[in-house]
Amino acid sequence: MDKSMLKYIGKRLLISVVTLFVILTVLFLMTRFMPGTPFNSEKLSPEQLKVIEAKYGLDKPIPVQFFNYLKNMLKGDFGVSYVLYKDQNVSELVMQRAKLSFLYGISATIFGTIIGMLLGIVAALNRNKIWDNIATVISVLGVSIPSFVFALLLVIIFGVNLEWAPVMFMEDSPISSSILPVLALSMSVIANVARFTRTEMISVLGSEYMTLAQAKGLDRRTLIFKHALRNALIPVITILGPILVNLMTGTMVVEQICVAPGLGTLLIQSIQANDYNIVMACSFLYAFMYIIMMLIIDISYGLIDPRIRLGKGDN
Amino acid sequence: MSQREKILEIRDLNISFKTGNKNVKAIRGVNLDLYKGETIAIVGESGSGKSVTTKAIMGILAKNGSIDSGSINYTWHDEKTGEKITKDIVKMSEKEIQTEIRGRKIAMVFQDPMTSLNPTMTIGKQIMEPMMYHYGTSKEEAFKKAVKLLEEVGITDPEARMKNYPHQLSGGMRQRVVIAIALSCDPYVLICDEPTTALDVTIQAKILELIQDIQKKKGISVIYITHDLGVVAKVADFVNVMYAGKIVEKGLIDEIFYDPRHPYTWGLLSAMPDLDTDDDELYTIPGSPPNLTQEIVGDAFAPRNLYALNIDKRLDPPMFKVEGSNTHEVASWLMHPKAPHVEMPESLKKRINKMKKEGAINA
Numbered sequence: 001m002d003k004s005m006l007k008y009i010g011k012r013l014l015i016s017v018v019t020l021f022v023i024l025t026v027l028f029l030m031t032r033f034m035p036g037t038p039f040n041s042e043k044l045s046p047e048q049l050k051v052i053e054a055k056y057g058l059d060k061p062i063p064v065q066f067f068n069y070l071k072n073m074l075k076g077d078f079g080v081s082y083v084l085y086k087d088q089n090v091s092e093l094v095m096q097r098a099k100l101s102f103l104y105g106i107s108a109t110i111f112g113t114i115i116g117m118l119l120g121i122v123a124a125l126n127r128n129k130i131w132d133n134i135a136t137v138i139s140v141l142g143v144s145i146p147s148f149v150f151a152l153l154l155v156i157i158f159g160v161n162l163e164w165a166p167v168m169f170m171e172d173s174p175i176s177s178s179i180l181p182v183l184a185l186s187m188s189v190i191a192n193v194a195r196f197t198r199t200e201m202i203s204v205l206g207s208e209y210m211t212l213a214q215a216k217g218l219d220r221r222t223l224i225f226k227h228a229l230r231n232a233l234i235p236v237i238t239i240l241g242p243i244l245v246n247l248m249t250g251t252m253v254v255e256q257i258c259v260a261p262g263l264g265t266l267l268i269q270s271i272q273a274n275d276y277n278i279v280m281a282c283s284f285l286y287a288f289m290y291i292i293m294m295l296i297i298d299i300s301y302g303l304i305d306p307r308i309r310l311g312k313g314d315n
Numbered sequence: 316m317s318q319r320e321k322i323l324e325i326r327d328l329n330i331s332f333k334t335g336n337k338n339v340k341a342i343r344g345v346n347l348d349l350y351k352g353e354t355i356a357i358v359g360e361s362g363s364g365k366s367v368t369t370k371a372i373m374g375i376l377a378k379n380g381s382i383d384s385g386s387i388n389y390t391w392h393d394e395k396t397g398e399k400i401t402k403d404i405v406k407m408s409e410k411e412i413q414t415e416i417r418g419r420k421i422a423m424v425f426q427d428p429m430t431s432l433n434p435t436m437t438i439g440k441q442i443m444e445p446m447m448y449h450y451g452t453s454k455e456e457a458f459k460k461a462v463k464l465l466e467e468v469g470i471t472d473p474e475a476r477m478k479n480y481p482h483q484l485s486g487g488m489r490q491r492v493v494i495a496i497a498l499s500c501d502p503y504v505l506i507c508d509e510p511t512t513a514l515d516v517t518i519q520a521k522i523l524e525l526i527q528d529i530q531k532k533k534g535i536s537v538i539y540i541t542h543d544l545g546v547v548a549k550v551a552d553f554v555n556v557m558y559a560g561k562i563v564e565k566g567l568i569d570e571i572f573y574d575p576r577h578p579y580t581w582g583l584l585s586a587m588p589d590l591d592t593d594d595d596e597l598y599t600i601p602g603s604p605p606n607l608t609q610e611i612v613g614d615a616f617a618p619r620n621l622y623a624l625n626i627d628k629r630l631d632p633p634m635f636k637v638e639g640s641n642t643h644e645v646a647s648w649l650m651h652p653k654a655p656h657v658e659m660p661e662s663l664k665k666r667i668n669k670m671k672k673e674g675a676i677n678a
Contacts, residue, residue, distance in 0.1 A: 208430040209434070211375065211425065212493070214417070215373055215422065216417070218444070219414075226444075227436070
């Protein structure tokens, strides 16, 4: 990597830190201004409430709370759960849940991208033939049907009726109980990647440089694998960003349907319970992952495509 | 030209394209000859079938195109035995054309160097690829040869350039790279499809000179496809004027430029921009080329031809030999002995006389 690349990455990292700070501030204010408090049991007397609030530092003015939160956060301490998991360390709690969501997201992305690319390439190479039509139908379905509908369908068909896979998450068989949610999540990835790959591949196949490569006397396999694929697949990386983000929101609902103890389930529960620290930590993690993904995608795009890698002023 | 050795012989080539439910007859009975070391030009307006003809020679017609009849005989000497071999490209399988002909014996230079190089492959790799593929040249040897080729096409510091990507080169340099790729397998025939159209005027002349130099050095034959008569005048030995998928006039460069006989050629020559014409407006040939999805009755040029005869509407004219020449041929009923005598327009005559005086032609 040359200097300009490092400078670029440094700049992006700085912007990322600023963005995260802004997100954190907005999140903090939003949670504090949400109606209700974490402690709304009717059994608590006003005095008891005061004691509890003082214990968690919630009696202090909001700017002070925010400052304290930031200070602790920089030390890696995201506070404790108020209600859901009484006094448990939030960062441990969230990390443990995030593992599963992360696993779902990554598997769905990898599986969906590979299948989608294959489908798109096959469709482009057999344009207007049966394979192309099949790919188009799959793409349209995958794009237009939300992942939770797929999750429901899969659970009903393969979980309830056929009993091929568990309908909910089971600690003792994590892999088999992950199949359905991952499949459901990957449908939209397959659809988007296939559609995009097909379009890119067709435009590459029709390009002048492919004609030149053909005029060199190369066989079809060399033409496709050495000349077309790289050019067609580079742009696919650009849509992986939005797809991943989509998946992050998708996991929340799919986790609910497949009863999987992931980050999404935790976030929804914590919002309902006003468990500030968990809401903050989950949302922050989502934001953080989003920014990191975008960064990785931008950098990898630069590494693969020489036109971007070398940038301007290079001669 | 005493010992002319024929390399390419196209006879009665007919090509059509299927679009929707229509059949477009893009090439209608083309005959063409190419001799070793010579340069021919195929001239005509857009859609006249010049590119299609050469794509047929390379066997890279679009999927919906098919050769209905005719032959493309290609003659070469076997690399080892020196034995003369003639093969009809039309009858060869795709695999045979791909391994034997394309890139190896006939290479092509494309119109737009900005889009004809693979953007994600270094130019070195792109030049080395054909020789490694066809001849199994080792990487080291291919690298050496590629550097030499780059040097030959006039690229400075070739070794450093090998690692460059196309976007790091200017248009003129990219076209030089395209030429280097075409030359990488030592072809016998180089097809240049409008090689200078997309380039800067100042670069155009340099690229043409480069192609001419290489041709002289390597003794290869060149086919130029162009609509630019200026280019033709500079480089060609022999000219084929194409109209609506047919060759309407062919002859030596002098014959076409100084003694044109077909009204279409008159039109083309009159339409050349010129600094000192008396008219304010640039001459254009009236009308537009015919719709080739329909069967053409008679001479395809007749509706645009001011000098059309009645017979033009019924019968397609055959090739008439021009008296006193065995190279000049014209497909126009005006050449029939019984046809009325028609002179070319006065303004064109003046222009030709001027060209003659200035010696506008390369020869």
